[in-house]
Amino acid sequence: MVIAHRAGTSDFPENTVLAITESLKAGVDGEWLSVQASKDGVPVLYRPTDLSALTDGSGPVAGKTLDELVKLNAAYDFKGPDGSYPYRAHPVHIPTLEAALHVMPPGKQIYLDLKQAPAQHVVDAVTRLLDEKKAWDRVKLYSTDAEVTTLLSANARAQVAEARDATRQRLAEVVLEHTCRSTPPASSWAGFELKRQMTLEEKFTLGTGDAAVTAQLWTPQSVACFRSRSARTPIVMLAVNTPGDLRTATRLAATAVVVDSPRTILTGAQ
Template structure:
């Protein structure tokens, strides 16, 4: 029997469980662990510089506060991106040895050629972050080495207009197609040529049923990636499929069996142990 091709192992936010997420330290350590690439969250500063940061407010992870878009790059320079990182022993090791919020340009320099780079654009208004990222990818000639993703349909729409951009189809489109395959057992269409798709291997969801006199709800942990859904997504070609939230050996085996192009893991240090 032909061996199944292993998916690329991608460090989620550069390894959010192992080191302060979206930092150069996390990138460096996840590469040492052996990942095939990095999934990085991107926002843009007030003065239009794309940086790696995920939450809506700086207080979530740093010793500062406010939105990234309300700060200049100089104002972010002294913030500690590892301030809220908690080790398994309950301590906060990076409060005494701060790590900084890196620019996208610095992050691209830190990832060697040949490694995968996924940029997850996390900010509104959409034009602000798209414009900032576009300028850096133009300046660094990095379009051919990055794939672009967003849960914001406006960001996706703007990115799709850029010639040569490798953009994930909108999350709404991916979710709808997965639901149709799972619940209706039908494949109405595949992603457009040149697009790729990203969605969690498993996802907690609410299923709502409407009656004449009201509604009923059920919460389920759904695995919408199945052999049937993978065939649907690839019915018009070899569409790259990225499965997020792959954080156990069992999940990794499932992703491999299903033929994922890449799987996104929170802890490269755990998932890439030699025994696994």
């Protein structure tokens, strides 16, 4: 499956209904959406820690009510191919998660990446909405925050990726130590970048040395390790943004790939 990262962050203003609808037109199989919660506990689609990063507002999402958030232009800083800001004169607003669920057709996969601290605030907000909409079977849940993952995993209805730290550790063990010590829990799935910029640190008697490397931790051996308990364990490879990376992920039998530009990957447009 080809999944639009932040609904296609390179093609249209990320995490907006516009981006969702346009990426669906391009032919994606699903959406990867960033979720935070407003001050009054409504889950909305927005990624950075401060609203000034993308909008004409400022401050954290949790510091504003939904009524305040929907007045902001979520595409204020989105640049077009010519370097202009096409949406400053035509605002695109921050959507609620409910609105995103409404425009997603049946059968399309939805990944929700919970981004906010404190973790309990966003977990409670998303839980309430999924309960209300009876939408647990429509979504898979992810977070780089271990506390969010722990809170979500306590809910038997949640399809949660294992903690990112656990995935990274397992991948490193296979690639660097050539050993498969453990596999993900049977009910979870795993998500990690196909290639990742990392710092390799070596310790000496008199100090340390480090080097920046681009590491590909998904290999035939690491995929086999993750699927040694069950051949059906879902593996999602993130940051697959070139035709070569797509071919690599396909050879590795990824369940899904997460792409920044569905328009490029699926239609060949630049």
